[in-house]
Amino acid sequence: MGRLSRVLSRLPVRLLAFNILLVALPVAGVLFFDTYEQQLLQAQERTMVQEGRLLAAAVAAEGRIEAAPVRAILVQLEQRHEARLRIVDANGTLLADSAALGPRRPADAEPPQAEGPRRSWLYRIGSLPFRLLRGPGEANEAASEAVDVYEGSTTLDGPEIQRALSGRYGAVTRRLGGDRPVVVFYSAIPIRLDDKVVGAVLVSQSTARVLRSLDTVRLAVFEIFLATLAVAVVLSLVVATTIARPLARLRRQAEAVVDRRGRLRGGFAATDRRDEIGDLERALAELSRRLEVHLAHAESLASDLAHEFKNPLASIRTAAELAADTEDPDERGRLVGLVQREVARLERLISEAREVSLLDAALEHETRQQVDLEVLVEGVVEGFRLRLDGRPSLVLAVADHSPMVSADPDRLIQVLENLLDNATSFSPPDGKVTVALHADQGEAVVSVSDQGPGIPPEHLERVFDRFFSYRPNGNADRSHSGLGLAIVRTIVEGYGGSVKVAACPSGGAELILRLPIAEARG
Numbered sequence: 001m002g003r004l005s006r007v008l009s010r011l012p013v014r015l016l017a018f019n020i021l022l023v024a025l026p027v028a029g030v031l032f033f034d035t036y037e038q039q040l041l042q043a044q045e046r047t048m049v050q051e052g053r054l055l056a057a058a059v060a061a062e063g064r065i066e067a068a069p070v071r072a073i074l075v076q077l078e079q080r081h082e083a084r085l086r087i088v089d090a091n092g093t094l095l096a097d098s099a100a101l102g103p104r105r106p107a108d109a110e111p112p113q114a115e116g117p118r119r120s121w122l123y124r125i126g127s128l129p130f131r132l133l134r135g136p137g138e139a140n141e142a143a144s145e146a147v148d149v150y151e152g153s154t155t156l157d158g159p160e161i162q163r164a165l166s167g168r169y170g171a172v173t174r175r176l177g178g179d180r181p182v183v184v185f186y187s188a189i190p191i192r193l194d195d196k197v198v199g200a201v202l203v204s205q206s207t208a209r210v211l212r213s214l215d216t217v218r219l220a221v222f223e224i225f226l227a228t229l230a231v232a233v234v235l236s237l238v239v240a241t242t243i244a245r246p247l248a249r250l251r252r253q254a255e256a257v258v259d260r261r262g263r264l265r266g267g268f269a270a271t272d273r274r275d276e277i278g279d280l281e282r283a284l285a286e287l288s289r290r291l292e293v294h295l296a297h298a299e300s301l302a303s304d305l306a307h308e309f310k311n312p313l314a315s316i317r318t319a320a321e322l323a324a325d326t327e328d329p330d331e332r333g334r335l336v337g338l339v340q341r342e343v344a345r346l347e348r349l350i351s352e353a354r355e356v357s358l359l360d361a362a363l364e365h366e367t368r369q370q371v372d373l374e375v376l377v378e379g380v381v382e383g384f385r386l387r388l389d390g391r392p393s394l395v396l397a398v399a400d401h402s403p404m405v406s407a408d409p410d411r412l413i414q415v416l417e418n419l420l421d422n423a424t425s426f427s428p429p430d431g432k433v434t435v436a437l438h439a440d441q442g443e444a445v446v447s448v449s450d451q452g453p454g455i456p457p458e459h460l461e462r463v464f465d466r467f468f469s470y471r472p473n474g475n476a477d478r479s480h481s482g483l484g485l486a487i488v489r490t491i492v493e494g495y496g497g498s499v500k501v502a503a504c505p506s507g508g509a510e511l512i513l514r515l516p517i518a519e520a521r522g
Contacts, residue, residue, distance in 0.1 A: 040210050045171075045185050048083045052189040052203040055085055059191050065089055065199045071096040083205035084148075087191075090165060090198055092156050117215040122222065148184070148204065149174060156202060164188035164200035183207045246277045250284065257288060264295050309349065312342040353483070366408045370518045373444050374402035376409060377437050380416040384424065392424055392431040392451075399438035406518040411491050418484040419448040419511050426452025426509070443497070444517050449510035454503055463501050464489040488513070
């Protein structure tokens with residue numbers, strides 16, 4: 001049972017079943033819906049009644065009811081009618097019969113289904129489920145001939161005749177044998193002369209012709225159904241193949257993304273398909289790429305932290321061992337101070353590393369607002385001027401147009417402070433640090449340039465790496481962990497911007513960051 005439910009839950013099977021039902025249900029209603037058949041039979045009865053009334057009116061117009069004149073009226077019809085027409089006098093004696101006036105075989109004497117669609121094997125296959133539902137009576141394929149109840153009689157005395165001779169409309173429905181009961185309608189209309197009933201017109205017609213025509217239509221519709229079903233099956237297989245196979249491929253790729261230990265071992269391959277499956281594959285490919293980058297970032301951060309922690313830990317261990325062995329108070333105090341400084345360095349590294357690891361998530365969930373960069377930059381520069389007391393000097397150059405950006409003001413302050421802290425640490429006391437702000441092609445550009453020793457070309461691509469710090473001429477500053485510019489790049493790229501470093505023509509380095517200008521709010 002579980003295996004069957006699994007097969008039925010497959011997407012190709014569901015698509016195939018849906019398309020088959022979509023085609024089969026309406027066609028089944030057309031093929032075997034009895035309402036249409038009943039409407040045709042009712043229309044046939046109405047036609048017969050109209051023919052009988054017209055013939056009765058024609059006979060009454062003759063002014064007498066005798067065999068010769070009424071037979072002449074039937075002859076004038078030239079057998080153009082479908083029903084069998086008979087005229088009787090007031091005693092029920094047959095005066096004229098349209099079946100005896102020409103070579104045409106009357107419709108109600110034909111074998112109803114001796115030949116025709118019901119003999120077709122295709123019809124039998126299509127009608128088999130419905131014949132089984134209707135019972136064994138429908139399975140009888142022997143066609144018995146419809147024998148008229150008045151055949152060979154010269155006096156007609158049926159109930160419909162008696163009603164017509166009494167001045168009322170008479171109608172009787174008789175069923176004859178066959179693989180399906182064949183209905184024969186008998187309608188009797190009185191003939192009046194001077195308000196006196198002098199005879200009757202009997203109109204009779206079987207349903208054989210109607211039912212045979214209806215079966216022909218059903219067979220044609222069933223043939224169309226089979227052709228449509230074949231097309232539906234082919235289209236279902238094509239659609240299922242174009243959907244199920246890519247999904248199966250995505251499932252295999254998903255199973256191969258990580259190994260049993262949870263390590264990333266692969267990714268999703270992008271595709272050129274332009275449908276929803278292609279969009280899903282490209283989205284999963286981008287997702288796996290970002291996951292790979294994130295994991296690589298996490299592994300790299302862990303490796304860098306382990307490397308950076310080794311030096312202060314080694315210094316602490318060495319200083320602790322020497323302090324335990326020395327008896328000189330001054331030396332012991334120097335070693336204790338070294339331990340304290342290295343512990344403080346470790347705390348700073350841990351704090352900044354934690355900030356770097358949580359920065360991406362914080363940028364995703366923070367509330368952003370439109371920030372006037374000119375006001376923000378002026379505030380940060382003024383704060384540094386007070387802190388540095390003019391050594392080195394800070395110069396601010398702002399263009400006429402003040403751009404607005406969408407960001408968290410505190411994050412932008414952190415970015416600018418890191419840039420200024422980096423620039424002032426390289427500039428000599430009598431040097432100058434220039435901060436410039438302008439707009440360029442839909443972006444706000446902030447540049448910070450110093451007059452320090454500059455950055456060698458081989459280090460230009462590394463200045464934004466974590467824990468990288470280049471301090472030439474042996475002036476290594478242990479208060480700088482090498483994470484400041486890495487934090488700058490993470491924040492700026494989180495806002496959709498970019499940051500780069502370039503060498504100044506007059507010496508020193510220039511850090512240039514670009515942020516998208518915020519759209520003006522209406």
